[in-house]
Amino acid sequence: MDTKKMINYGLWMLLLPVFMSSCEQKDTKKVIEGNAAQQVYVEPGEYDEFYAFMSGGFSGQITAYGLPSGRLLREIPVFSQYPENGYGYSEETKPMFNTSYGFVPWDDSHHIELSQTKGEFDGRWLFVNGNNTPRIARIDLTTFETVEILEIPDVAGLHCAPFITENSEYLVSGTRFSVPIPQKDVPIETYKENFKGLINYVSVDPEHGHMELAFQIEMPGFNYDLARNGKAVSHGWSFLTTYNSEQAHSLLEVNASQKDKDLMAIINWKKAEQYMEEGRFTERQTSYFHNLMDESSGIVESEEKTLTKILNPKDCPDMVYFIPVPKSPHGCDVDPSGEYIVGNGKLSADMSVYSFSKIQKAIEEENFDGEIDGIPIINYEAGLHGILKKPGLGPLHTEFDDKGNAYTTFFISSEVVKWDVETKEILDRHATYYSPGHLVIPGGETRKPDGKYLVAMNKITKDRYLPTGPELAHSAQLFDISGDKMKLILDFPTKGEPHYAQAIKADKIMPNSKKFYNIEDNTHPHATLGEGKTRVERDGNDVHVYMTAMRSHLAPDNIEGFKVGDKVYFHLTNLEQDWDVPHGFAMQGATNAELLVMPGQTKTLLWEPKKVGVFAFYCTDFCSALHQEMSGYARVSPKGSDVKLKWGLNEELRSGQQAANEFYDQARANANATASNN
C-alpha cells in the first residue's frame, strides 16, 4: 500500500499540470487533513459567518449559501418564473418579465455583484446579469427579493455584466456577441462591416438603487467577455477582456483562435461622464424595458424606454484604449490595491499581469502600436507588471486575499494556484474536482478581502457524489486559505450552474433583514386590511375576490356566483404580522401556479374557471396545527346562469352587490380614519 502511494504521489508530481477530469476519484485521505470537520461544522442554532450568493446560470436564479457550512439558505428567483411562490405568475410580478421581445420567463444568470461603498461591500443590493435576453436585475437584501429588472438594448449575450464600480456609481456591462446596430436584415458574412459591440454604463441611484442606462460606448465588433472596474488608485477606469479580435462569425473555436493575442479594453469612465455633460453623444431610437417593483404595494410597474445615448471613441479622445492580452482571455481581475490587473488568457501558457501606473505612463508618453477604429493600442510590454510563467493550463479567474496573494482557477489542469501578486511567484497549488470556473473569496473583488475561505465552483462533478443519472449537481469546494497552504475542507452541491459568487460577512446583512411587511404600510389597491372588509365584486366577466389569510382560515371560504368564462382575481392579503408566517393559496384548476404571500403583503392569482362544479382552494404553507382546515370552496355555474354572488365565512352567506358596496364604503371610511389617525 505504502509503496503504491509513493508511486502514485511521484506520478502526480511528474504529471502536473495534467488533465484531471479524466481521473478516478482520489483517496480523500490525501486531500483532507486536520480538523476540516470542525472547521465547517456550524452547531444547530448557530449562524454561519458569511453569506455566499451564487448565480444559477441556466436556472436563471440566485442561491444564498452559508459559509463555512455550505448550507443552502434560500433560492432567490430572478429571471425565471418560480411556481414555488408565484413569482412571475402572480399579477403583481408578471410585469417583471416584460422585455422588448415580449414576456420572457427565463434567463441565464451569470455574475453576482454586491453593492459597494468606498470599495467595500455595503450589504444593500445584489445585481446579476441575464445573459440571453440582455438584462440586469437588482435584489433587495432586506427582503431577498428581485425588485427591479432593466433590459439592455442592442446587445447580444450580456455576459460581460454587471460589474460594479467601487461606490456603486455604475454597473459596467458589455455585449458578448456583436450584432448589427441598429438591428437590420443583412448577410451574416458582412460581420466586419455591419456588426458592432456596445459597452453599457448603467447608473445606480445611491439612495434607492434604481438603475438607469446612462450611456453606451460603441466599440469594434469583438466579443466582450468579462470586466472589472478600478479601485482606489485606478478608480474611474474599467478593464474589459475581449476575444475574437479576428471577427470570425463561424466555428469560433478555430477561427477566433488564429492570433496569439487578443485585446483588453481600458475605459476612462470619468472622461466619458465629462463627454456626456458636454453633449458629445448621439441619440438613437430603440426599445427596452424597465421594470420596477413599488415597495409598499409589491406591484411591478413596467415602462418601455425608447432612447439611448451613445458615445463613439472616434469623437471622444482619451476615453478608450486597448492593450494586447494573451489569447482568448476570460477573467479580468483587479487586485485590492487597484494597481494590478490580471488578464487570464485561456489558451496561453502564461498569465499577464498589468500595472495601472505603467498603463498611465504609456498613455502619457503615447507609447502606442497603432489603433483600431480610432482607439489607440497601448504597447503590450509598456503596460506590463510582469508575466506569470506556466502556472497551469487554462487560467480562467482570479480572486485576491488580504495578504497580497492571488488565487487563479485552471480549468484544464483542474486546480487552484496561489501566487504572489508583487513578485509573481507561485506559492501553492491545490487540485479541485473537477474543472473549476469561477472562484470566490469573501470580499475578493473589493479593497478589503477577507482571506479566510475560498470557494471553487467546479463545472464537472462526475464521481464526487452519489450518482443521480447523467446529470449531477455542480460541486462547490471550500478551502481554508488562512495559512500558507490551501486546505480543502468541504464539498457541497449547488443549484444550476454558478458562474460566479460573492460572499459577504453575515453581520452586514443580518441586522437589516426584514421580518414581515408592516400591514399599515400596504398600499396595494386590492389589499383587504381586515377580515371585516372581505368581499367579492363583479365587473362584467371580471370577478375580484378580496380575501384574507390568518392562522388558520381564509376569508371568505365559501364563494358562489362564479361562471364559466369569468376571469377571477383572488387578491389575498396575509394579515399576519409575525416572522416567517407566509400563507399559500392554491386553486384547483388554476393554470398558473400558487401564491405564497408574506405577512402584511397582498398578492393576486388569476383563475379562469372552465368547468361547472364546486372546486376547492386551500393554503399550501403549513402554518399552524389547523393548517389542514385552512381551505374553502368556489362554486362555478354555467355561463349565463343567474346564480348570485354570495360569499361568507361561518355565517350566512352575504349576497347582493348593493349590500356589499355599502359594506365596502364603510370599511373604506374606517381605513381612511385609521390612516389619518396614524
Next chain:
Amino acid sequence: MKNLKLSVFLIATIALCSCGSEGESERKTAKDFQREVEKKEVPESIKEGKGIGEIKQVELTDELDEAMIKVGKSIYDMKCASCHKLTDQRVVGPGFQGITNRRKPEWIMNMITNVDVMLEKDPTAQALLEECLTRMPNQNVSVGDARQILEFFRKNDLEMAGEKDKAI
C-alpha cells in the same frame, strides 16, 4: 389562589416521583399550570394578575375616550378580527365580550404586546392556549396602539355585557 398553598406538600411529593421525566402524555389543566407556577420563582406581576411585559401599571379614567376607541377599533378590524369576535363566541381565539371584567388592563396589554413571553410564563395565557390550541400570533402592535385597543374593549364590554373594568 389561597387554597393552592395547601398543595405545596403534594406538589413536592409529585416532583419527587416524577424523576425529571419531561414526557407530556396528559393534557395539563389550568390548575397544573398554576401549581407549576407556584413551584417556580413567579414574577410578582403574574401573581397580581397583570401578566408579564412592558406594561406595569395602567391608569384608567371611568369616562371613555372616543378618539382612542375609534383608533382601537380600526386596529382591531385589521389585526384582530380574524380570530376574535366582539361577542362571547370563541372562533380561533376567545370572544372579547367581558374581557375587561375578567382580566386586568395590564394583562390585556401585555398579552397583545408580549404574547410569546406571556404564553411561556403566564398561567392564564397558557390555559387559554390549551383551550384554543392555536398560539396567538404576535401582531406587531405597539404599546400605544394596545392602549387604544383596550379602550375599545372597555366600550365593547359596556355595550355587550353592561359593565366594564370589573377585574381591576
